[in-house]
Amino acid sequence: MKNQKNVTNNGISNGNHNEITSASIINNKSQTNRAGLRVYKIVILGDGGVGKSAVTLQFVSHSFLDYHDPTIEDSYQQQAIIDNEPSCILDILDTAGQVEFTAMRDQYMRCGEGFIICYSICDRHSFQEAQEYRKLITRVRLTEDIPLVLVANKVDLQSQRKVSTEEGKALAAQFGCHFYETSAALRCNVDEVFYTLVREIRKKELQKTLSNETSSSEKVRSPRDKRNNNNNNSKWLRLRSIFALVFKRKRSNN
Numbered sequence: 001m002k003n004q005k006n007v008t009n010n011g012i013s014n015g016n017h018n019e020i021t022s023a024s025i026i027n028n029k030s031q032t033n034r035a036g037l038r039v040y041k042i043v044i045l046g047d048g049g050v051g052k053s054a055v056t057l058q059f060v061s062h063s064f065l066d067y068h069d070p071t072i073e074d075s076y077q078q079q080a081i082i083d084n085e086p087s088c089i090l091d092i093l094d095t096a097g098q099v100e101f102t103a104m105r106d107q108y109m110r111c112g113e114g115f116i117i118c119y120s121i122c123d124r125h126s127f128q129e130a131q132e133y134r135k136l137i138t139r140v141r142l143t144e145d146i147p148l149v150l151v152a153n154k155v156d157l158q159s160q161r162k163v164s165t166e167e168g169k170a171l172a173a174q175f176g177c178h179f180y181e182t183s184a185a186l187r188c189n190v191d192e193v194f195y196t197l198v199r200e201i202r203k204k205e206l207q208k209t210l211s212n213e214t215s216s217s218e219k220v221r222s223p224r225d226k227r228n229n230n231n232n233n234s235k236w237l238r239l240r241s242i243f244a245l246v247f248k249r250k251r252s253n254n
Contacts, residue, residue, distance in 0.1 A: 037079070038088040040198050041236050043108055045133045046118035047126040051153040052094050054184035055118065059194055060092070064185050082195050085202075090194055091236075109140040111236040114147035114197045121152050121181070122160040127167070134175055147200035148177040149193055156183040 172179030
């Protein structure tokens, strides 16, 4: 399949039936929630070559690229209906391991609401690096209580397996998160990864809301809380713009 660039949503993904249920185009240039939809900021992490972009592209476009050009713009949006809740947008950021983004790493980890750490079952080093990504998230966020899903990709390549299912489950238990073995090529468990992460984000928001309601001083969000939330949203949009600019320059130079 030819390289696919500037992927945008071409439908609404239904979290109950794992299928596209109707046509709805999202303007890829607009990062604001003009339709009043909740936007979930998701960051996907992992070593190069583990299939992060392939998993994401399979989720947003129901297509598989057996060859992925790492210089294409790796930011995607998908509109979804999950568990009969109001329609939402998943704003997915994939750095694709680009060196240019090392300096921005802490920023997008602060802004992300949920994280997917991905490794390949065919690459033990990528499995070991998954632990380092988890440590990095904890260091930046100063807490381990962050919505997270651990993904073992390329389960269609069983003959090349280097990391067992049991090892993946054990690491997920250590992280305290959900675990999925996926295949971007076969579209195995792809939707479940993203839907589960959104559910974890929602659960965390509900816990925070209930906690705030137990304290009279927290019933109304303080101006500082609102400023912090607005600042994170602004930083996220700024990061996506920088990503787009860098990748555009790379494409023009190739």
